[in-house]
Structures are given as structure tokens and as C-alpha cells.
Amino acid sequence: MQPTFFYMCTYIIITSHIILFVVQYATQKCIDFYYVTYYIVFVLICVTYKKGDFFMKTWVLPFNKGNAEQKELLGGKGANLAEMTRLGFPVPQGFTITTTACLDYLENQEYLNPSILTEINIAIAALEDETKKKFGNSQNPLLVSVRSGAKFSMPGMMDTILNLGLNDETVLSLAKDSGDERFAYDCYRRLLQMFGNVVFDMDHQLFEKIVADYKQTHQLVSDSDVTADGWKEVIVAFKVLFVKLKQRDFPQNVEEQLLLAVEAVFKSWNNQRAKTYRRLHGISDSLGTAVNVQEMVFGNFWDTSGTGVVFSRNPATGEAGLFGEYLMNAQGEDVVAGIRTPKSIQTLKKDLPKVYLQLKEICEKLEAHYKDMQDIEFTVEKGKLFILQTRNGKRTAKAKLVIALDLFKEGMITEQELIERIEGNDLEEALHPAFCKEDKKEKESWVSGLPASPGAAVGQIYFSADQAVEASKRGEKVILMRAETSPEDIEGMAISEAIVTCRGGMTSHAAVVARGMGICSVVGCENLSVDEKERVAYADGQVVKEGAVLSVDGTTGDVYIGELRLEKNNTQLPLKELFEMLDKQSSIAVRANAETEKDITTAMELGATGIGLSRTEHMFFEKKRLMLFRKLILAQTLEERIAILETLKEVQKEDFKRMYYVAKGHPMTIRLLDPPLHEFLPKNEEEYQETAEFVGKSAKEIKQKANALAEVNPMLGFRGVRLGVAYPEIYQMQAEAIMEAAVESYFELNNWMEVEIMIPFTTDASEFQRIRQLLEERIQEVFHKYNQPVPYMIGTMIEIPRACILADEIAQYADFFSFGTNDLTQMTYGLSRDDSPKIINQYMTHGLMKEDPFQVLDEKGVGALMKMAIEKGRKIKPELKIGICGEAAAHPDSIAFLKDYAIDYISCSPYRIPQAKLLLAKG
Missing domain, CATH: 3.30.470.20 (ATP-grasp fold, B domain)
Incomplete structure (x- = not known):
């Protein structure tokens, strides 16, 4: 308990007696009443003090008085040191100056109040008793380390000082007691260097230059070659540097050293790199950091250390x-x-x-x-x-x-x-990309190092964090290359595709930060030299200038000059076991947006329970198919169109059969043709001529037809269900291909395929009913032809506000709803999704939007429309299947509120499936 508690007890007793004297005088009650009232008032005052936080706050706590549960007070490092001390591990003794003290210091204009100073002195005295050493004593000096320690780990972001307590006198005692003069002066020069950098903000490179110059002058290779006399000479130069830059001597008073160091660590909570780190990792600025003062143990003490x-x-x-x-x-x-x-x-x-x-x-x-x-x-x-x-x-x-x-x-x-x-x-980050094996076989790596953080990345190299940030703002993909990274590089590291360093190991700053951020990284490339001033890098006789393109493989530790192609890395993660756990915890399934065999296969491997959106228009973009589709659009008569549709039907049917095969019986929602027809038409003279030759018309006719089909605002025009109304034969062909493929797949695989046909862009029940009737007619013909019905559903994509309002009417005819979040967002906001970034960025800059609504679903507007449509639809048809097929639905912030909606599934791109499953399973 704090010493000032005794003063408070005295104050409470005196106050109680004064109040009771007044009560006794006013009431003239007997002595028994006096004592009863005394105890009641005493307890009430104590409780008042407790609630009002009048008991002194905890400023300092020895390691042997704390535990792992006190991270808020002691910081993560201090709490764990206390816990390890409690458990009997070999921890050098010490104490923690708490986060409460840090916040008090920062809130009071960087002033250490006397209570904190008193408790630090008491803690130092206790540490002296435990270690049998004296702080600042020239005979048996106590040396300590001073380290930061916030509640959440922030490696390298704040400051540390070692060997504190050394001065011109105590260094002599350390040399005598250790029997190693070189060791003692090595410790002393380290203190001066760290103290100058941390406390007085002196550039550490200035100290390094003094050491480097000394080694060069005396033809020494490493620091370990420097003798005791050499370190003495370096120390003199360090002291001169203090006077030159700070107009003061290095402090010889060890108490001053300690207080300056504590204040420096407190101040480091608000340095720029710490603020940036907290912003990137979502850590509150209001937590503060603790300071851990701990007896020094020496790893630089002979060869057994x-x-x-x-x-x-x-x-x-x-x-x-x-x-x-x-x-x-x-x-x-x-x-x-x-x-x-x-x-x-x-x-x-x-x-x-x-x-x-x-x-x-x-x-x-x-x-x-x-x-x-x-x-x-x-x-x-x-x-x-x-x-x-x-x-x-x-x-x-x-x-x-x-x-x-x-x-x-x-x-x-x-x-x-x-x-x-x-x-x-x-889960999304775990599926890092990798380079194509063929490319790697054909190319020699330029340099190699330690594979610090896995993945693969391509970008242009920059040699400083500032240059990297500027390049990123220009839209470039950046590779940050440094001799070694430091905490000041945090902003440049955060925007980089990869980080490469000449020096350092797997636990260096670059490695730890890159792994924490999920950034590809290679460190310790010892044959690599970086000239940051000239902005070039050298290795094996090759010079690479700033802006050159490199490919970095953080999984193998190789760096290549030029660009290697990327492919998705098929990591051997135990996903199947995890997915089984996740599926048990969630009532909402996760499907995939996919239509190619490759994407469907990937989706199934990543835990998809089906395909929630298969876009048939994507099947027509291959050159030969595109020309056939153009011929269909340009046909003059129904007979011409039907002839072309027969060919396209066979093409689509084979596509659907391959898709069914890889989906292995999982449900598949296939959306009928959605985009405006003009998107398929030629757009320049070369394409006009090419199309004309294929369809047997003149280029002039093709251009005239394209112009006739052009729309001022095609996203709000002749698309989706409106194509089915105008050209029902197109939708009927697609339905026929879908169902024939399903029946034939059943015969071949003996496995039912749950087929869900989706009509897009619906605005009205009668519109949907008309198209459904046309599809049903063709589907029944297919069943009659094969004498084999298969399960199917016909539903609609809800992507227009009017459809949400009339959802109860549409539900009378639809088997399922699937919300198209991109178009629903676009029409709710009246904001073109293609042009939205420049508008949204302005709004976010001015604080008018917190998130991009095309990335995170808008709960108040779009979400409210969806909720209304779900309630209306289920009121008419309780068994109505409801899904959401839009990438924004898989965003963590979207899932946070969608979990409360009565939906059956969400559908997203294959590589976002694991993340979506995890978020849905969380409590």
C-alpha cells in the first residue's frame, strides 16, 4: 500500500470525529449512540473515498507483487515478468512503473509528481536490498535496464536503455568486479549511445560513425575486436558529441539518469512511429505504457555469455x-x-x-x-x-x-x-500468392536471404520509407529495400508489398514487423549492399537502381530482378478440420461467386457449401463465343436468332456439365444473362471490320447497329430481366441448357444437382411471373424429352429498391431471393459504382462517410431495405430461401450485422470464403 495511505487514514478519522461531535452536540444523545454513529460515519467516509478514487493510485509495483492479469496496469511485459517471478522462473528482479503513472505524467504536461518519485526511490531501495548492490555506489554498483511495456505488444515502437547506473566511477568498479576492463567499458559506451538516442534524441548513426571511424583507423573488423583502451577513446568522443549537440555533459548522477530514462520512455508512447503502429493495429492511444526497471544481466560478459x-x-x-x-x-x-x-x-x-x-x-x-x-x-x-x-x-x-x-x-x-x-x-492472409514454378525455373535469383515472412510480391524498389510512401501515393506497388529497418520505417513498411534487408535475422525488426503485418519479407541478404544516398543496390556485380522491378519470395528467401508471374499458393493448411468446426458454430452457410472450373474447384477446396452466383455472361467473353453472340445480337429475324441459339445452347450446356461435375452435387445458383447487350458489341474500327467479316455484313452496318443499341445510362437500361421480356428465346435457351446439363449429369454421375435459376434485375411481380412461365415451359419440355425430372428452383436477384418494397408480391412466385449488393448499393445511393471512388474518397476525407459502401454494406440504408425485403418475403413464404451474393457481404463489418438477419447463406469470391466462415462462427 502507498505511504500516503496513512495520511488519508488520519484525515478520515479526524473528519469522522468532527462530524460526530457536531451530531452529538446537536442531538444531545447518549454515548452509545455516539459510538454507533461513529462507526457508520467512518464506514461511509471510507466508501466515499474508495468510490472517489481518493486512495492513492498504484504508481510502482515490484515484480513479486503483480501477476499476468494486470496487463492494463503493468503492461504486457511487466505483467508477464511478475507472473514468471511468481512461478519461480529465473527472472532478474525489478519493478514496474505503471501505465497509471505514464498517463498522469502525460496528462500533467510531462511532469513527474512527487508521489511517483517517492515510490521509485522506495522501489530502488528494495531492489538494492534484494540484489545486495547499491545504485550509484562506486564499490558494488547496481545497474538496471529501463524498458517500455504497453498492454499490447508493439515491437520496436518505443524505447529501451541498458546498463543504466554506469558513470565514470561505477565503470571502474564494474571493471574490477568483473575482472574484465574491456567488458565494463563496452557496457559504458552502449549506455552513452542508447541514452543519447533515446533521452536526448541524438541520431544513433552519429555514434555508429564514431565507432566505425575508430575501427577503420585501427584496421579492426568487428566491435568485439575493440580493446578496453579503444572503448575508452570512443567514450571520450561520445561525451564530446553530447556537449557539441546538447550543450551539456552526459549525466553522471545515476538518479538523474533513471528519471530522465523513465520520462523518455513515457514520452515515447506519443512518438510518431508508436502512433502509426497503434493506428495500423487498432490500439487505443489512451492506454499508456509502463516502464520496467530491472537488474542488469550481461550477455556480453566473456564467451560463456x-x-x-x-x-x-x-x-x-x-x-x-x-x-x-x-x-x-x-x-x-x-x-x-x-x-x-x-x-x-x-x-x-x-x-x-x-x-x-x-x-x-x-x-x-x-x-x-x-x-x-x-x-x-x-x-x-x-x-x-x-x-x-x-x-x-x-x-x-x-x-x-x-x-x-x-x-x-x-x-x-x-x-x-x-x-x-x-x-x-x-484465413485470407494464409492463402498467400506464390510465383509460378515455370517462371522460377527459368530465372536465377539475384540475392538470397532468410525467409522472414512468407508469400510472394512484385514491385518497384525504394530505399527509404519516405520514398516508398510517395511512390505508393502515385499508385505504384512498392518493395522497400534497406540495409536494416528501424522503427522509424513503420509507415513505409506498412504500404509495401515486400521488405528486403541486407542485415538481420529472423527476429530482427524487419522480420517481426513484416510477419505481424502479413507482408512478404526477406532479411539477412549478406551479399547485398544498399547505397541509400545514391539510391542503388549492388549484388554479384549487378547494380539495381531505385524504381527497378523486383520479385520477392518470402517463402524461400529469394529475390529476383524483373517480374515473375504470381499464382495462388496452395498451402497445405489443415483447413478441412477447421471448416468442420466453423460450420458447426454457424447457421449461415457460405457459398462462392464462381463460374469457371478452376474457381469452383478452389471454392470447394476452401469450404464452399455451393455456388451462390454463377454469371452466365462471363461464358461469352472467349473470342469465338463472343463473335457468335455478336451475330445473335445483330440477327434480323427470330429464325436467325434461334439458329444461332442452338449452337450457343450446346456450348453453354457443356459448360454447365463441367461446372456441375466439379461442384459435386452442391447447390448452384445460375444467373441468366444480365448485362446490357451493347457490352458485347465491337467498339472500334478494327472490331467493326472483324465482326462484319464473321457475320457477313458491312462494317458500316455493324457500326450503325452498335450505335442504335448504345444507351446513355446502360446500367439502368436494357439489361437483366428486360432482355428476357424483349428476347424470351435467349432466356429459354439458357434454361434449356441448364436443365439438359443437369439431367445428363444425373445420368452420368448418379447424383442430383440442386439447380437454382436466377432472374436478375427484377422490379415487379408480374414481370417475374411472365419470365418464370416462359422458363417453366422450356424446362418441362426438357423433362419430357429425357423422361426424367430433376430438382430445380427459380428465384430472383433483389438489386433494385422497388423490388425490396414489393418483395411480398414477388415472393408469391419466387422460390428464393438473392440480394445483389453492388447494384442495390448503387441504386440506393444514386451513385455509380464505376465512378464512386473519387466521390467516396472526398466524402471519407471530410468525415461524411466512414466506410466505402461498396466495400462494407450500409446497414442503415441498404441493410434496412434488405431486412424489409426478407421480412416481407418470409411473411408470404416462410420457407423462402434467402442469400446475399456480393463481395461486400463477406466484409467483417458487414457480417457483424448480417448474422442477425434471417438469411440462409452469403456468397463471395473463393479466397474470402474461409474468412467469412470464421466470422460467422465467432460468438
Whole structure:
């Protein structure tokens, strides 16, 4: 409890006595009444204080007083350090300055109130007692790390300082106690560099240049070659830099060091890269960050020391077993900064076998305790293992699915927990594209590195985040290439198709951020050199300039010059098991919008329960078919049209049979011809001539016919059901082809095909009734011809507001409704979907629209029309099947309200099916 609590108790007692004295004097009651009243008033005042938050807030909490449930107060890192301390893991002792203190500091114009300062001093004193060391003492100095730790992990976004507590005196003691003068001064120069960068905002490259110049002057290769005297010389140069840039000396007072460091971490909550990260990941700005002050342990202390990052499972693939890397004789920042390329964690078996076995056991225990894959930072000091942090590890979408399913099979989590852990876009992201194998065989990779984040991407390279952002604004697809990324690059990374770095390992900043964002990435390309000033990159004698096109394979770690073709990556994900779970949890099915064999096959593999929209007009765009269809449009008589339709019927029938075959008996909704006829006609002189030769007419006649069919606003003109009214023979031909294919498929496959024929663009019941009657006549002829009926339904696409209003009348004749969200949105808003972006962007910029209604369904307008149509239709026909076939229906925000509608299915593109199934299954 806080020290000031005693002052409050005194205040409460005095206040109680004053009030009771007044009550006794006014009432002249006996002493018994006095005591009863005293206790009542005392309790009431205590409760008032409690509700009014008069008890002092928690500013500082030692690790041994907290637990994993206090992430809001202690941040994720602090809560996990407290939890590991509670569980007895080897955690260096320390304390957490809470998020409450951070918010108080930020709300009070960056002022540390005296209560916080008092509690920090008390916590330091307690840490001194535990460690038997003294903070700032020249004989046995206590050194600490100061690290940020928000509620949600934000890798690299905020700041850290190591070796705090060193100064010109304590460094001498560290050198004496360790018996290693070089080690002591290496720690000291690291403190100056980090402190200058974090606290005083000095460019870290200025410090790096001093080190690089020293090594060049003395012909040294790496930092480990620098002697104690060398680091002393570097430290002098660092101190001069402080004076030159900040007109002050590096602070020798360790208490000042600590307070400046704490304030710097608090301030880092509002730095630009942290704000950008929170915006990209939907993290609130109001949470604040905690600060963890922890006794230093040293990974740069002789050859039996080291530091590293390890995952309890592979964060790229989900495979069980330790995955990570480490550096011997290094501190933690060396690993995550990507300055040195580390070793695989598996080689730790040889370097320090006992430590490896202990680390493996701890990883397994932590994963079992948290019931999730863990990302663990560790340090080994002279052969002794310390755990510095654990958190639920960031992973690729594919790994997330694999890990969740494995944890479920291992009994760590329930089926519902599994579903809730997977985010809405994970399943979509897991199906990353890959390069065509033929292209990869024919092309040599330019450079290779570590496959940090899977997938494949093509784009133009840029060597700075700013240039990448500008290129993205111009509409270019960007590959960000850097020697190494830093947190300042976050905006450039976020808009990139892929990220490539010269240095760094699988846990470097570039790798972690890319995996978290689902961005393809290759890191540690050691034969690659980047000249960011000249905007060129070199490798194997080849020079690539800014703007050049590269192809990046984040799955294999290869980078190619030029463009490789992309194909959908058929990842071996355990989707079937997952889909079975999802289907059990949802009453709404998911179908696919597809009409080609390839797309239908993909849809079935991705869990589609049927085809919700098969667009027959797409079957006529192949060159030979297009010419036949043009001939149909240009025909002068019914006889000519019927002759052409016979040929087209056979073509369509074969298409439908192939579609039925790959759909394997699942229901299929086939939409009759929908677009305006003029879309099929030639549009330039070359096409006029070509069409004229095919149909046996002059180019002039073709052009005149095309002009005659042209409409001012074709999307609101001669299309959909109106074609069926004007040219019933076209719709009858399509119905005949659909049903003949269904009957023949039944004979060949011995499997019923649930055929659903959809009439588009309906506005009126009588219109629909007329077309249905014409279709029924032809369908019965087919059944008579084959002497075999098959199940079928005839319904309509509801895509005009009038159809929603008259849904009860249309439902008398329709077997199903399917909402066409694109046209319904277009007509509800009076906004052309083809021209909408420039208008919608303006509205979103001015805050007049939150979302693009063609991407996320408009619940208030379009949604209200749909809801009305559903209620009206079901009132007339309770068994009326209702679906939604529009890409916007599969958006997470759309599904959020569609789940409450009485619909049977939604239909979307094949690769959005898994995401839609997941979102529908969530609680």
C-alpha cells in the first residue's frame, strides 16, 4: 500500500470525529449512540473515498507483487515478468512503473509528481536490498535496464536503455568486479549511445560513425575486436558529441539518469512511429505504457555469455519445436536491431548444452502456462540463464492456424477458444500468392536471404520509407529495400508489398514487423549492399537502381530482378478440420461467386457449401463465343436468332456439365444473362471490320447497329430481366441448357444437382411471373424429352429498391431471393459504382462517410431495405430461401450485422470464403 495511505487514514478519522461531535452536540444523545454513529460515519467516509478514487493510485509495483492479469496496469511485459517471478522462473528482479503513472505524467504536461518519485526511490531501495548492490555506489554498483511495456505488444515502437547506473566511477568498479576492463567499458559506451538516442534524441548513426571511424583507423573488423583502451577513446568522443549537440555533459548522477530514462520512455508512447503502429493495429492511444526497471544481466560478459530470442514454435510455419537465434558475447539490442547476423537457436546445443536444455524446458512450461506460443527473450551471463521477457508471439497467418489447431489437439484450448483466437483476415492472409514454378525455373535469383515472412510480391524498389510512401501515393506497388529497418520505417513498411534487408535475422525488426503485418519479407541478404544516398543496390556485380522491378519470395528467401508471374499458393493448411468446426458454430452457410472450373474447384477446396452466383455472361467473353453472340445480337429475324441459339445452347450446356461435375452435387445458383447487350458489341474500327467479316455484313452496318443499341445510362437500361421480356428465346435457351446439363449429369454421375435459376434485375411481380412461365415451359419440355425430372428452383436477384418494397408480391412466385449488393448499393445511393471512388474518397476525407459502401454494406440504408425485403418475403413464404451474393457481404463489418438477419447463406469470391466462415462462427 502507498505511504500516503496513512495520511488519508488520519484525515478520515479526524473528519469522522468532527462530524460526530457536531451530531452529538446537536442531538444531545447518549454515548452509545455516539459510538454507533461513529462507526457508520467512518464506514461511509471510507466508501466515499474508495468510490472517489481518493486512495492513492498504484504508481510502482515490484515484480513479486503483480501477476499476468494486470496487463492494463503493468503492461504486457511487466505483467508477464511478475507472473514468471511468481512461478519461480529465473527472472532478474525489478519493478514496474505503471501505465497509471505514464498517463498522469502525460496528462500533467510531462511532469513527474512527487508521489511517483517517492515510490521509485522506495522501489530502488528494495531492489538494492534484494540484489545486495547499491545504485550509484562506486564499490558494488547496481545497474538496471529501463524498458517500455504497453498492454499490447508493439515491437520496436518505443524505447529501451541498458546498463543504466554506469558513470565514470561505477565503470571502474564494474571493471574490477568483473575482472574484465574491456567488458565494463563496452557496457559504458552502449549506455552513452542508447541514452543519447533515446533521452536526448541524438541520431544513433552519429555514434555508429564514431565507432566505425575508430575501427577503420585501427584496421579492426568487428566491435568485439575493440580493446578496453579503444572503448575508452570512443567514450571520450561520445561525451564530446553530447556537449557539441546538447550543450551539456552526459549525466553522471545515476538518479538523474533513471528519471530522465523513465520520462523518455513515457514520452515515447506519443512518438510518431508508436502512433502509426497503434493506428495500423487498432490500439487505443489512451492506454499508456509502463516502464520496467530491472537488474542488469550481461550477455556480453566473456564467451560463456550471450543473448537471444526464442519462440516455442516456428512463427512462420507453426511447426512445433524451438525456433530462434542468439549471439554470444552480445546484448539484446544486437539481436533485434539486426546489426549482427545471429546463430540459429539449435546451435546453442553445442555452445551451451545445459543452458539449451534448461531453455527448452522453460519454453515448454511457459507455453503450457499461457496456452499459446511464446516469444521469449533471454540472456546467459557466465553460463547462467535468465529470462527477460515472455509474450504471446507474433506469427504469420498460416502459423496462427497451425498453432491453434495443434494446441486444440493437445488439449490446451477448447474448440471455441480456437475459433476466437483466429482473426477475421487470418484465413485470407494464409492463402498467400506464390510465383509460378515455370517462371522460377527459368530465372536465377539475384540475392538470397532468410525467409522472414512468407508469400510472394512484385514491385518497384525504394530505399527509404519516405520514398516508398510517395511512390505508393502515385499508385505504384512498392518493395522497400534497406540495409536494416528501424522503427522509424513503420509507415513505409506498412504500404509495401515486400521488405528486403541486407542485415538481420529472423527476429530482427524487419522480420517481426513484416510477419505481424502479413507482408512478404526477406532479411539477412549478406551479399547485398544498399547505397541509400545514391539510391542503388549492388549484388554479384549487378547494380539495381531505385524504381527497378523486383520479385520477392518470402517463402524461400529469394529475390529476383524483373517480374515473375504470381499464382495462388496452395498451402497445405489443415483447413478441412477447421471448416468442420466453423460450420458447426454457424447457421449461415457460405457459398462462392464462381463460374469457371478452376474457381469452383478452389471454392470447394476452401469450404464452399455451393455456388451462390454463377454469371452466365462471363461464358461469352472467349473470342469465338463472343463473335457468335455478336451475330445473335445483330440477327434480323427470330429464325436467325434461334439458329444461332442452338449452337450457343450446346456450348453453354457443356459448360454447365463441367461446372456441375466439379461442384459435386452442391447447390448452384445460375444467373441468366444480365448485362446490357451493347457490352458485347465491337467498339472500334478494327472490331467493326472483324465482326462484319464473321457475320457477313458491312462494317458500316455493324457500326450503325452498335450505335442504335448504345444507351446513355446502360446500367439502368436494357439489361437483366428486360432482355428476357424483349428476347424470351435467349432466356429459354439458357434454361434449356441448364436443365439438359443437369439431367445428363444425373445420368452420368448418379447424383442430383440442386439447380437454382436466377432472374436478375427484377422490379415487379408480374414481370417475374411472365419470365418464370416462359422458363417453366422450356424446362418441362426438357423433362419430357429425357423422361426424367430433376430438382430445380427459380428465384430472383433483389438489386433494385422497388423490388425490396414489393418483395411480398414477388415472393408469391419466387422460390428464393438473392440480394445483389453492388447494384442495390448503387441504386440506393444514386451513385455509380464505376465512378464512386473519387466521390467516396472526398466524402471519407471530410468525415461524411466512414466506410466505402461498396466495400462494407450500409446497414442503415441498404441493410434496412434488405431486412424489409426478407421480412416481407418470409411473411408470404416462410420457407423462402434467402442469400446475399456480393463481395461486400463477406466484409467483417458487414457480417457483424448480417448474422442477425434471417438469411440462409452469403456468397463471395473463393479466397474470402474461409474468412467469412470464421466470422460467422465467432460468438
